[in-house]
Amino acid sequence: xxxxxxxxxxxxxxxxxxxxxxxxxxxxxxxxxxxxxxxxxxxxxxxxxxxxxxxxxxxxxxxxxxxxxxxxxxxxxxxxxxxxxxxxxxxxxxxxxxxxxxxxxxxxxxxxxxxxxxxxxxxxxxxxxxxxxxxxxxxxxxxxxxxxxxxxxxxxxxxxxxxxxxxxxxxxxxxxxxxxxxxxxxxxxxxxxxxxxxxxxxxxxxxxxxxxxxxxxxxxxxxx
Amino acid sequence: xxxxxxxxxxxxxxxxxxxxxxxxxxxxxxxxxxxxxxxxxxxxxxxxxxxxxxxxxxxxxxxxxxxxxxxxxxxxxxxxxxxxxxxxxxxxxxxxxxxxxxxxxxxxxxxxxxxxxxxxxxxxxxxxxxxxxxxxxxxxxxxxxxxxxxxxxxxxxxxxxxxxxxxxxxxxxxxxxxxxxxxxxxxxxxxxxxxxxxxxxxxxxxxxxxxxxxxxxxxxxxxxxxxxxxxxxxxxxxxxxxxxxxxxxxxxxxxxxxxxxxxxxxxxxx
Numbered sequence: 468x469x470x471x472x473x474x475x476x477x478x479x480x481x482x483x484x485x486x487x488x489x490x491x492x493x494x495x496x497x498x499x500x501x502x503x504x505x506x507x508x509x510x511x512x513x514x515x516x517x518x519x520x521x522x523x524x525x526x527x528x529x530x531x532x533x534x535x536x537x538x539x540x541x542x543x544x545x546x547x548x549x550x551x552x553x554x555x556x557x558x559x560x561x562x563x564x565x566x567x568x569x570x571x572x573x574x575x576x577x578x579x580x581x582x583x584x585x586x587x588x589x590x591x592x593x594x595x596x597x598x599x600x601x602x603x604x605x606x607x608x609x610x611x612x613x614x615x616x617x618x619x620x621x622x623x624x625x626x627x628x629x630x631x632x633x634x635x636x637x638x639x640x641x642x643x644x645x646x647x648x649x650x651x652x653x654x655x656x657x658x659x660x661x662x663x664x665x666x667x668x669x670x671x672x673x674x675x676x677x678x679x680x681x682x683x684x685x686x687x688x689x690x691x
Numbered sequence: 692x693x694x695x696x697x698x699x700x701x702x703x704x705x706x707x708x709x710x711x712x713x714x715x716x717x718x719x720x721x722x723x724x725x726x727x728x729x730x731x732x733x734x735x736x737x738x739x740x741x742x743x744x745x746x747x748x749x750x751x752x753x754x755x756x757x758x759x760x761x762x763x764x765x766x767x768x769x770x771x772x773x774x775x776x777x778x779x780x781x782x783x784x785x786x787x788x789x790x791x792x793x794x795x796x797x798x799x800x801x802x803x804x805x806x807x808x809x810x811x812x813x814x815x816x817x818x819x820x821x822x823x824x825x826x827x828x829x830x831x832x833x834x835x836x837x838x839x840x841x842x843x844x845x846x847x848x849x850x851x852x853x854x855x856x857x858x859x860x861x862x863x864x865x866x867x868x869x870x871x872x873x874x875x876x877x878x879x880x881x882x883x884x885x886x887x888x889x890x891x892x893x894x895x896x897x898x899x900x901x902x903x904x905x906x907x908x909x910x911x912x913x914x915x916x917x918x919x920x921x922x923x924x925x926x927x928x929x930x931x932x933x934x935x936x937x938x939x940x941x942x943x944x945x946x947x948x949x950x951x952x953x954x955x956x957x958x959x960x961x
């Protein structure tokens with residue numbers, strides 16, 4: 468699904484690199500959490516997957532026909548913007564050139580927010596707003612879902628619901644998931660693989676290996 | 692009042708302004724680009740003075756120069772990524788500098804004051820036709836690009852991922868802003884154009900509704916502002932531009948107070 472070879476990136480085009488020689492191969496149907504410290508290049512990596520950035524050298528390719536993206540939650544960016552959930556999703560449907568209007572209701576149903584289509588985006592709670600972003604990402608049946616810290620700024624109950632939706636999409640629909648995570652417990656508990664980035668270099672491991680090696684957190688999410 | 696030909700032209704032009712200015716303005720306000728509207732309105736003065744010096748139609752001159760200035764702002768955005776406020780200063784310096792130099796050279800064959808403060812007397816038939824053409828083309832472009840523009844304003848990154856050519860759309864939008872500015876200058880004047888672009892939208896935002904409803908109310912408030920401004924300024928014998936700006940502020944205050952009253956009533960019932 469995603470293949471990166473000798474991937475380098477810096478905003479200036481020269482050293483120091485944010486990503487310095489990343490090699491990565493992810494197969495279809497995986498649920499990969501990308502973890503690492505602040506500044507390790509997690510968000511840069513997903514922006515390269517989304518083609519929002521171009522590699523300085525090396526290459527990164529994806530075979531996914533359509534990619535759904537759930538951005539990091541930002542209250543400041545959208546507060547006061549006068550748009551209802553339906554208007555926001557309908558405009559996005561037009562951008563994706565989807566003729567069937569039912570995709571809006573279908574995607575809202577998948578995240579359990581069918582009753583909120585008339586609500587203003589600015590009046591939603593953090594959890595609801597994040598679920599709407601997942602609903603948006605699901606329009607057009609993407610093969611790959613990319614999420615940037617889906618649980619940031621979201622209460623614990625909503626976090627559980629959000630991860631339950633993501634896991635369901637991965638297990639039942641076979642959707643490939645790449646999720647940048649600060650929440651290590653969520654990363655260990657939910658994903659099938661973990662990609663650990665450290666100062667621009669990364670390696671892939673299983674959640675069990677990651678738990679044992681780096682955090683001391685067991686697979687049940689409890690600290691050992 | 693309507694028996695005068697110039698007032699008929701002024702009313703006709705005002706209706707087009709009332710529709711176009713807030714329709715463009717809502718995107719400027721929501722992208723927090725209100726100051727770009729202000730900068731481009733000042734840039735239009737350079738276009739006016741150049742065209743007056745060359746005996747050309749000032750509305751057309753304003754449209755061309757403002758379009759170029761809008762495109763320049765977009766172009767400079769790539770060079771001044773960390774100091775975007777500098778871009779407006781550069782464009783202001785270029786356009787206001789051009790206008791003042793031409794005005795002070797004494798090469799203008801007419802008085803530029805009418806364009807600074809707005810005037811109903813100077814709206815010619817050819818201006819009216821040009822305003823109508825620019826407005827119709829701009830509104831059609833807005834309808835065609837509606838969803839892309841909404842998304843660029845709401846979530847530019849998501850728009851890029853969905854395949855929207857954001858840079859190209861920004862250039863097209865610059866031309867639309869230029870169109871709104873040049874349509875507005877005759878009646879409202881350069882100095883207060885931004886009031887027609889931003890204030891009806893500010894009033895409509897107080898209603899806290901969805902995008903389409905906010906857009907419709909922006910146009911409604913805009914019609915109220917400009918019609919009241921035009922009629923009252925005629926009877927008071929003052930320039931329509933300044934008075935329309937005052938009416939816009941008054942309408943905004945009334946809407947804010949009405950909203951507060953409704954909230955107080957609602958909480959007292961609970």
